[in-house]
Amino acid sequence: MKVIQNANLRDYNTFGMDVSCKCLYLVETAVDIPALFEKGTFDSEYMMLGDGSNVLFTKPFQGAVIKMVTKGIAKLDEDADNVWLNVAAGEKWEDFVEHCIQNQYYGVENLIGIPGLVGSSPVQNIGAYGVEVKDVIEEVRGWRISAKSPFAFRNEDCQFSYRSSVFKTGLKGDCLITDVVFKLKKKEDYHISYQGLADELQKSDLSLSLRRVADAVVAVRNSKLPDIRQYGCAGSFFKNPIVEKDVLDTLRKEFPHMVSYPSGDGKVKLAAGQLIDLAGMKGVREGNVGVWPHQALVIVNYGNATGDEVVAFYRKVQKNVMERFGIRIEPEVNVI
Ligand code: EPU
Numbered sequence: 001m002k003v004i005q006n007a008n009l010r011d012y013n014t015f016g017m018d019v020s021c022k023c024l025y026l027v028e029t030a031v032d033i034p035a036l037f038e039k040g041t042f043d044s045e046y047m048m049l050g051d052g053s054n055v056l057f058t059k060p061f062q063g064a065v066i067k068m069v070t071k072g073i074a075k076l077d078e079d080a081d082n083v084w085l086n087v088a089a090g091e092k093w094e095d096f097v098e099h100c101i102q103n104q105y106y107g108v109e110n111l112i113g114i115p116g117l118v119g120s121s122p123v124q125n126i127g128a129y130g131v132e133v134k135d136v137i138e139e140v141r142g143w144r145i146s147a148k149s150p151f152a153f154r155n156e157d158c159q160f161s162y163r164s165s166v167f168k169t170g171l172k173g174d175c176l177i178t179d180v181v182f183k184l185k186k187k188e189d190y191h192i193s194y195q196g197l198a199d200e201l202q203k204s205d206l207s208l209s210l211r212r213v214a215d216a217v218v219a220v221r222n223s224k225l226p227d228i229r230q231y232g233c234a235g236s237f238f239k240n241p242i243v244e245k246d247v248l249d250t251l252r253k254e255f256p257h258m259v260s261y262p263s264g265d266g267k268v269k270l271a272a273g274q275l276i277d278l279a280g281m282k283g284v285r286e287g288n289v290g291v292w293p294h295q296a297l298v299i300v301n302y303g304n305a306t307g308d309e310v311v312a313f314y315r316k317v318q319k320n321v322m323e324r325f326g327i328r329i330e331p332e333v334n335v336i
Contacts, residue, residue: 001035002026012067013052014115015301015310016232021061026069027090030178033143036066042145047336048176050120051092054234055334058307066176068119073099076181084138085182089119093126101210105184107136109214110191113221115228115235119177123167124332125160129217130194134160139181140167145174162269163239163332196220224295232301233292237314238272239332251325272321272329273297279324281317289313311335 007024010016025041027033036042045063049055070088073096077084083105087096097112099105110131120126121133122140134155141152159166167175190208192198200216201208226233242263248270251258255278260268276282276296283293288305290313292298299314314331321329 001028001032007065009049009052009057009061009065012049012065013055013057013234014228014232015052015056015234017057017301017307018304019057019060019307021063021065023064025064025066027066028069030070030088033176033178036176037148041066047173050117050123051115053115053228054120054124054332055336056234056307056310056331057336058311059336061336068117068176068178070178078186081186083184083186085184087118087180087182089117089142089177089179091118092116093118093121097214100184101214104210105186106189106210107131107182107184108133109210110194110197110217112214112217113225118180122158122160122165122177122180124163125165127163129197129220130191132160132162134158134165136182136184137180138183140175140177141179141181142175142177144171145176151175162242162263225298226292226294226300231292232305233298234333236272236297236332237299238276238297238317238329240269240272241275241327241329242267242269243327244268247327270327275321275325275327275329276317279317279320281320286313286316291317 004024006020008020010018025036041064047061047065049065049067068089070090072088073091074086075083076086093114093116096118097108100108110129111126111133114126114128122137126133137155139152139154140158144151190213192201192213197216197220200220206212245266245268248258248260248268259271259274263269273296276291281291282296284291287309288301288303289309290300290302292300299310301310318329321327
């Protein structure tokens with residue numbers, strides 16, 4: 001385990017915030033975890049960090065930051081139809097998706113291009129183009145901090161919902177995830193009904209393959225989302241709001257093209273990007289911060305923005321949407 005005192009976190013968050021923490025622990029093997037307890041790491045302020053692709057630091061963090069940098073993708077089992085893989089929390093999500101494509105395992109190809117680590121993927125139940133990671137997770141393993149003991153949660157124990165799970169609600173801050181077990185298909189099974197993806201695939205009549213679907217997803221993402229290696233950002237800044245169906249009916253009188261997706265319980269999910277867009281904020285830039293011109297859900301750090309600048313800006317976006325539609329949009333990003 002590497003321990004760095006007064007570490008600078010600039011390279012550890014995709015927004016590129018120049019903040020420090022009291023101590024950074026880079027956990028290279030799960031065997032190190034008991035030592036973290038012995039050192040009293042969790043007795044004062046701490047946070048678990050993945051690849052920092054869903055976090056906005058607004059100030060120095062006065063505690064310990066724990067980051068899993070463990071590696072490994074191991075086949076646990078397989079039958080004629082499925083394969084079960086145990087993946088270390090510190091593996092890059094992108095590398096895991098590539099591994100699956102190369103081995104002809106179906107299930108995560110629509111999630112190509114999502115930044116972050118495998119260990120963070122269940123926390124906010126990452127999702128894109130009609131697939132959520134909960135669809136392929138069998139088990140999540142790690143350590144409960146309060147109990148100082150290992151846990152293994154089956155899919156149903158994780159309480160997955162849209163961009164949420166037990167790891168960011170009831171057990172927030174109490175689970176250090178070390179491994180995720182995935183169940184993937186070995187036979188062709190594509191999810192290509194998401195409109196933007198279907199449109200992209202229709203541009204050519206080549207037969208479907210894992211690579212082709214993944215390439216189409218990458219093309220759609222590249223047309224809408226900034227390259228995080230070039231622009232500081234954290235993907236979608238806001239969650240898509242879930243509202244009662246009658247709210248949508250009322251909105252549609254004025255905006256007949258308001259996009260919505262069913263969300264269970266008779267509720268509907270609206271597209272926050274469209275609301276921000278219609279509120280006139282798409283492409284708006286103030287100083288170092290702005291709404292991305294090709295996808296209004298994304299807030300970008302164009303230069304050396306401070307956390308406070310980003311916060312002031314996102315609140316302004318929130319306020320505009322509230323004034324225009326009476327709907328509160330909430331950050332998907334963790335604001336620290
Ligand atoms: N829209 C606009 N203007 C915009 C952006 C979107 O009118 O500026 C409209 C689009 O035309 C479309 C609808 O809103 O009809 C939805 O847009 P899109 O398909 O781009 O998806 P999204 O709801 O904006 C969500 C996820 C993305 C994920 C895409 C694709 C959330 C918060 N975001 O975005 O996830 O890639 O669907 O599945 O759920 C992320 O979480 O970081 C992320 C990028």
